[in-house]
Amino acid sequence: MSSGKPAVRLALLGCGTVGSEVVRLLHDQAEDLTARIGAPLEVVGVAVRRLGRERGNLPIDPALFTTDALGLVKRDDVDVIIEVVGGIEPARTWLTEALRAGKSVVTANKALLAEDGASLHDAAAEGGADLYYEASVAGAIPLLRPLRESLHGDRVTRVTGIVNGTTNFILSSMDATGAGFGEALEEATELGYAEADPTADVEGFDAAAKAAILASLAFHTRVTAADVFREGMTGVTAADIASAKEMGCTIKLLCIAQRGPDSTGQESVSVRVHPAMIPRSHPLAGVGDAFNAVFVEAEAAGPLMFYGRGAGGTPTASAVLGDIVAAARNRLSGTRAPSESSYAHLPIRPIGEAVTRYHISLDVADKQGVLASVAGVFADNEVSIATVRQSGRDEDATLVIVTHGAPDANLHATVEDLRALPIVRSIASVLRVEGGS
Numbered sequence: 001m002s003s004g005k006p007a008v009r010l011a012l013l014g015c016g017t018v019g020s021e022v023v024r025l026l027h028d029q030a031e032d033l034t035a036r037i038g039a040p041l042e043v044v045g046v047a048v049r050r051l052g053r054e055r056g057n058l059p060i061d062p063a064l065f066t067t068d069a070l071g072l073v074k075r076d077d078v079d080v081i082i083e084v085v086g087g088i089e090p091a092r093t094w095l096t097e098a099l100r101a102g103k104s105v106v107t108a109n110k111a112l113l114a115e116d117g118a119s120l121h122d123a124a125a126e127g128g129a130d131l132y133y134e135a136s137v138a139g140a141i142p143l144l145r146p147l148r149e150s151l152h153g154d155r156v157t158r159v160t161g162i163v164n165g166t167t168n169f170i171l172s173s174m175d176a177t178g179a180g181f182g183e184a185l186e187e188a189t190e191l192g193y194a195e196a197d198p199t200a201d202v203e204g205f206d207a208a209a210k211a212a213i214l215a216s217l218a219f220h221t222r223v224t225a226a227d228v229f230r231e232g233m234t235g236v237t238a239a240d241i242a243s244a245k246e247m248g249c250t251i252k253l254l255c256i257a258q259r260g261p262d263s264t265g266q267e268s269v270s271v272r273v274h275p276a277m278i279p280r281s282h283p284l285a286g287v288g289d290a291f292n293a294v295f296v297e298a299e300a301a302g303p304l305m306f307y308g309r310g311a312g313g314t315p316t317a318s319a320v321l322g323d324i325v326a327a328a329r330n331r332l333s334g335t336r337a338p339s340e341s342s343y344a345h346l347p348i349r350p351i352g353e354a355v356t357r358y359h360i361s362l363d364v365a366d367k368q369g370v371l372a373s374v375a376g377v378f379a380d381n382e383v384s385i386a387t388v389r390q391s392g393r394d395e396d397a398t399l400v401i402v403t404h405g406a407p408d409a410n411l412h413a414t415v416e417d418l419r420a421l422p423i424v425r426s427i428a429s430v431l432r433v434e435g436g437s
């Protein structure tokens with residue numbers, strides 16, 4: 001289909017898992033995209049690291065490939081830069097250069113946005129350019145646009161999400177089969193979910209970067225990965241999963257971003273990533289396999305749930321294509337994407353002030369006065385106990401205690417004091433509990 005209008009010219013930085021699928025979709029959907037945008041899209045260059053790499057039957061002219069990404073960014077005949085390389089540098093240099101020059105940018109780079117999104121937003125403002133990054137959080141799920149546009153008339157109070165597919169696959173598999181972390185990780189690696197070095201996923205760095213991006217958009221405040229409390233899920237054991245099951249719960253690696261008053265009454269933001277027990281009746285409990293889901297609570301809208309594939313070349317490319325269409329339409333109509341909204345400047349509340357609940361499993365000597373001593377430690381730290389369950393025989397007992405909500409610092413201090421109690425033989429596990437009353 002000919003639109004009669006000159007093409008919107010695209011430069012693709014990166015042609016790996018996501019980039020190659022962007023190329024395929026641009027080719028396969030070319031006619032529809034032209035009709036939707038009102039002008040054709042034309043790829044004028046593709047930057048990669050290795051020119052000689054085998055790329056299958058990609059529907060693109062091999063002569064367009066280059067290793068000079070910065071040179072491509074600087075070309076005058078480029079309208080939109082699509083960055084699917086990843087990492088902080090050189091991506092930051094490329095994108096700030098492009099934005100300052102007034103070129104639209106579409107990126108999937110969560111690491112860069114979470115570490116230094118400010119540089120990109122400032123460059124976009126300076127150059128009067130569009131910055132789109134829907135694919136950076138939760139892959140195919142349309143989530144950032146609803147936060148950035150649809151909910152801008154409302155006040156978002158909390159975002160709770162499963163935003164890492166690899167760890168959700170591992171925890172779902174542990175829950176379904178009773179396997180330990182190591183065994184489930186091995187399965188995730190064999191199936192191609194986990195990378196050879198799974199640190200970013202299992203230690204929560206990937207989820208923390210996404211949490212920072214979500215919190216920034218939800219609360220109109222610049223939040224970086226360094227502001228996010230992060231605890232990985234490598235310590236979750238088969239025994240924890242079994243214990244969660246006994247309580248009618250499952251364990252998920254959650255990202256939780258919340259606004260509310262701090263201890264002095266000042267409105268602030270708390271952002272954390274950690275494994276947590278959630279009731280099986282919670283909307284996020286049924287999110288299995290490598291799927292992602294994000295539960296958004298807003299004052300007027302109430303609860304909203306977003307669900308879908310959070311990773312993979314094709315699903316992620318779908319989000320990238322949506323951004324390319326938006327950027328191309330803006331260029332043609334001379335309009336712009338919504339600019340950064342960070343006017344609220346809310347302070348970040350430390351994890352110690354976040355109100356959480358703990359599930360604590362203790363091995364103790366089963367003798368008179370033990371329960372009273374243990375309960376005394378909770379009382380001394382101003383933590384209220386919700387339930388206590390005791391099991392065991394002869395001289396040993398296991399106490400499983402679930403608390404009511406309390407500042408995380410008080411709960412942490414309670415655990416340290418319990419550790420120092422002579423009648424406590426060991427603390428088998430400590431997990432936060434979310435989603436219940």
Ligand code: NDP
Nearest residue numbers: 014015016017018047048049050084085086108109311312
């Ligand atoms: P890949 O590692 O598969 O691809 C990276 C691409 O970047 C490759 O084509 C590589 O070239 C190219 N590249 C690396 N360094 C340079 C350089 N210095 N100059 C030019 N090109 C370079 O990554 P993914 O496609 O998986 O991820 C891309 C981005 O998308 C990342 O920011 C990631 O976080 C994000 N993302 C990925 C998802 C996924 O499921 N994979 C999901 C959501 C977001 P070569 O091909 O020659 O090696």
Ligand code: HSE
Nearest residue numbers: 163164165166310311
């Ligand atoms: N490693 C990430 C995940 C990829 O497992 O969700 C998507 O960002």
